[in-house]
Amino acid sequence: MYSKGLKPLSIATVLMVALSLALVFFYAPNDADQGFVQKIFYVHVPLAIVALCGFVAGGIMAIQFLRTGDRSWDARSYVAIHMSIIFGTIVLITGAIWAKAAWGHWWVWDEPVLVSFLVVFLLYCVYYPLRFSIEDPDRQARYSSVFAIAAGAFVPINFAAVRMAEAFTHPRVLSQTGGSLPGDMRLTFLVCIAAVTLLFVTMWKLELTGKHASMQLKRLRRKLEAEAA
Amino acid sequence: MIRTARTILRKDLAIELRTKESVPAMTLFTVTVFVLFHFGLDRDALEGDLASGVLWVTLLLAAVIGVSRLFAIEREQGGIDGLLLAPVDRTALWVAKAAALFLYLTILELVAIPAFALFLLGPDLLPALPVLILLLLAANIGLAAIGALVSALAAETRAPGLIVPLLLLPLVMPVLISAASATEPLLRGDQSPEDLGRWLGLLSLYDVVFVLIAVAVFDFLLDD
Amino acid sequence: MSDERTGDDVSAAAEGDDRNERAGGDAGRVGTSRGAGAAIELDGVERRYGERVALSGVTVRLEAGQTLAVLGSNGAGKTTLLRVLATLLRPHAGVARVLGHELPDEAWKVRGGIGYLGHDPLLYRELTGRENLVYHARLHGLMDGLRSPDEGLASPGAHNRASSLDGGLARVEERLKAVGMARRADDPVRDLSKGMVQRLAVARATLHDPALLLLDEPRANLDPAAAEALEPLIGRASGKTRVLVTHDVEGGLAEADVALGLRGGKQAFCRPAGEVDAATARGLYS
Secondary structure, three states: OOOOOHHHHHHHHHHHHHHHHHHHHHHOOOEOOOEHHHHHHHHHHHHHHHHHHHHHHHHHHHHHHHHHOOHHHHHHHHHHHHHHHHHHHHHHHHHHHHHHHHHOOOOOOOOHHHHHHHHHHHHHHOHHHHHHOOOOHHHHHHHHHHHHHHHHHHHHHHHHHHHHHOOOOOOOHHHHHHHHOOHHHHHHHHHHHHHHHHHHHHHHHHHHHHHHHHHHHHHHHHHHHHHHO | OHHHHHHHHHHHHHHHHHHOOHHHHHHHHHHHHHHHHHHHHOOOOEOHHHHHHHHHHHHHHHHHHHHHHHOHHHHHHOHHHHHHOOOOOOHHHHHHHHHHHHHHHHHHHHHHHHHHHHHOEOOOOHHHHHHHHHHHHHHHHHHHHHHHHHHHHHHOOOOHHHHHHHHHHHHOHHHHHHHHHHHHHHHHOOOOHHHHHHHHHHHHHHHHHHHHHHHHHHHHHHOO | OOHHHOOOOHHHOOOOHHHHHOOOOEEOOOOOOOOOOEEEEEEEEEEEEOOEEEEEEEEEEEEOOOEEEEEOOOOOOHHHHHHHHOOOOOOOEEEEEEOOEEEOOOHHHHHHHEEEEOOOOOOOOOOEHHHHHHHHHHHOOOOOOOEEOOOEEOOOOHHHHHHHHHHHHHHHHHHHHHOOOOOOOOOEHHHOOHHHHHHHHHHHHHOOOOOEEEEEOOOOOOOHHHHHHHHHHHOHHHOOEEEEEOOOHHHHHHOOOEEEEEEOOEEEEEEEHHHOOHHHHHHOOO
């Protein structure tokens, strides 16, 4: 059910990732102040953006689940959030590496995307204990959806709050990506965003397909056992 | 629906008056934490951003206590079933619980603010008071709305006492950010109206969004 | 993170294969005519708990004023069935009609007509018996003119308000007296014995004069005198439609018109109570 289009999608993903890596290493210029290390930005920021979108998408899918009662929407929501948390861990790690290399500290509060991301990440980490400490599977899906919706709405508000709070002179990456990125950097950046997005969607579909298959296997096994008994 | 909410609220207030569980605990906790900060920071008086931060963080932590108890009584004594069996709109339960939490927070603050001024605040509180009250009310609305929702969410899990702080604290960060950022210049005495307007605007946005969300999704928590 | 716990898709939603496996096939439709007035009509009702089946193949028809005894061992699904009828749980498959309204879509219409007495008395321990009953009276709209206890739907209005407030309070007092708790009505529930709490629970369940009573072992904790005193409220003498879950097989069959047996969630039999012999009933418990 979920594996439709998986093959062309995977191929497209591999191609895009290869292309973006090539651009990052060979096309984009070395940053004047930070040197080669600045290139982590091409990994770190797209991952952050896609992860945040993944969280919000998880919330939208949760709305669909509550509206239709179709458990497949709950599965989609769960996997989207799950993927975003994984991507998010990498965001925080690459963020720390970049911060250390560029500014000498493992963590900086000046970067609003990173800070707001930390808060969002901490929040979504609670998704697992919340979900798995509810025993009734029906209720589990419903409560997780309520959480996903509230947290999904939280993401933009939190980002706005942190952004307003950190009105500093430190060069803010996202303000760069709007207009002031020079052409070759912008191209690389956009390609990287596309690649990471494709990666997210492909992995999301992959995990859903895998879960669906294992569910069906379990169901068949149960039926066989019931008939044998 | 309002009538039902009023009925539930009345019942909750009656029980709270009798058991005195939430409000005294929150208040005592707050004052104790103020004293902790005095020793922990080794200061006699706080100013500016430090004062603002200590005040709001303490209030938020006290709110966690209130939120934890909010649905505990329903979970323990079968109150939800009683409501589900009645021909009423179930969102009334959220309204009642949020209203109760709002009241508890307000009463807490009536004690906490003077205590804070007494124990920890360097500059004079009085000139800052009107705007501070405005900020407190705006923050309380958001805290009440999200607190009631989180309490209901956590009530069905195995370890609600753990889940509530983990869920609530990240979710109320925007409240902390707005309120603390607005209070800092206030306590220093040099607040600009645009600044205040910005933060109040964010607080109001938060309040509106989460009240709407809570009202929209609450029914799904009770429906089986 | 166990895979089992994430949402599985609904492609195989209600396969209904359970229907083929229904043990002991008697899905009796008791009652001859299919006219309006049946208090309860269930057809193939199912309720799952994740992948586990809590109820399946439940089919029964109960006329107004009749009593249905639900028998079965622990975990057979008796309480689940009662909760489905009470609109506390929604059926996952099959057709369920209570008091003429279909569940779960019209559940809200039915709630005012159901009195549920489960294992939990649904009383707040810190409040007194009277306060608890007043609370429930308010929830059921008995105190504010929208629904007067005696007349059904009355039109709201200020002039109704005072009289209905009194009417509601009078109703509470009358119930307290009927269950024999008038004297201890001002003691907090946590100070009362289990028997007294059960009496208050009966008062709560019958406060709004429901047409259908759902009773889960109603005589637990009651001494014979108390049980007798409550007969006119919840017993056969009340004349109400009743669904009775009980472990007292003989007693249950004696006061029932229809008997439904559950075994492992599946309906084992559904017949007129007189046609059920002891052996069949005991068979449920082996």
